[in-house]
Amino acid sequence: MSEIEFLGALGVELLRHGELRSEHPDHELFQTSTVHALLAGAFDGDVTLAEILEHGDLGLGTLNGLDGELIVLDGQAWKAELDCTLVRADASSKTPYAVVVAFSPGEPVALTGPFAEADLEAHLGERVSKATRPTAIRIDGRFAQVHVRSVPRQKPPYRPLAEVIAQQQVSVLRDVSGTMIGFCFPDALDGIEMVGSHLHFLTDDRTRGGHVLSYTLLEAIAQLDGATALHVELPEAVAVPRHGSPLDQAALHRLESDR
Numbered sequence: 001m002s003e004i005e006f007l008g009a010l011g012v013e014l015l016r017h018g019e020l021r022s023e024h025p026d027h028e029l030f031q032t033s034t035v036h037a038l039l040a041g042a043f044d045g046d047v048t049l050a051e052i053l054e055h056g057d058l059g060l061g062t063l064n065g066l067d068g069e070l071i072v073l074d075g076q077a078w079k080a081e082l083d084c085t086l087v088r089a090d091a092s093s094k095t096p097y098a099v100v101v102a103f104s105p106g107e108p109v110a111l112t113g114p115f116a117e118a119d120l121e122a123h124l125g126e127r128v129s130k131a132t133r134p135t136a137i138r139i140d141g142r143f144a145q146v147h148v149r150s151v152p153r154q155k156p157p158y159r160p161l162a163e164v165i166a167q168q169q170v171s172v173l174r175d176v177s178g179t180m181i182g183f184c185f186p187d188a189l190d191g192i193e194m195v196g197s198h199l200h201f202l203t204d205d206r207t208r209g210g211h212v213l214s215y216t217l218l219e220a221i222a223q224l225d226g227a228t229a230l231h232v233e234l235p236e237a238v239a240v241p242r243h244g245s246p247l248d249q250a251a252l253h254r255l256e257s258d259r
């Protein structure tokens with residue numbers, strides 16, 4: 001099976017910026033670039049947030065220069081600064097990596113804690129654990145604590161993501177209400193995605209947020225949307241992803257964790 005056939009079997013379509021369409025059917029994920037490219041330091045993309053928002057109303061990512069953590073919720077784009085302060089993101093800014101979906105969830109799932117991030121998939125059950133396609137996730141609720149991080153804006157020449165994440169700043173939000181947004185990606189998307197759960201958080205009062213490292217959930221409502229397709233826009237500098245040369249996901253998750 002060729003790379004393209006393999007990706008096609010997963011419902012993945014690759015396209016370049018000139019091929020972007022502004023349609024956004026429900027359940028279809030739209031993404032710019034790949035985790036593989038981001039790891040290698042490809043921190044400048046060619047898609048604006050305005051274009052991202054044409055393709056979905058819920059998602060996550062970062063901004064060019066790795067300038068903070070991007071959070072898209074209810075069609076609004078927010079940026080978590082290095083100290084995890086939240087600001088509205090400028091629609092004209094570009095992103096080197098973002099994933100969004102026109103969120104169209106099924107029946108809500110009540111979650112009763114307390115439990116930590118390692119137990120989320122067990123609480124969501126087969127809706128995500130057996131999934132062979134990506135699942136978009138929205139969790140609104142109360143948390144005893146959420147550890148979030150953001151990263152400092154970089155200047156070219158860019159260093160690999162691992163070196164930049166060593167400079168991450170972690171904020172601990174205690175006794176907080178808010179929303180976690182993100183995706184659970186199946187192993188088959190290794191190279192394109194950080195497989196497993198990838199969540200960003202923002203508080204109900206929209207003052208704080210960031211990339212989620214860990215949390216203790218008390219009580220929440222989860223909404224899930226199983227994706228039927230993944231459209232990946234590749235900036236000119238980013239090559240077609242190859243399977244068979246998987247990322248070191250264990251190392252990636254160590255990077256992504258504060259434990």
Ligand SMILES: [Zn+2]
Binds near residue numbers: 200
């Ligand atoms: Zn993130």
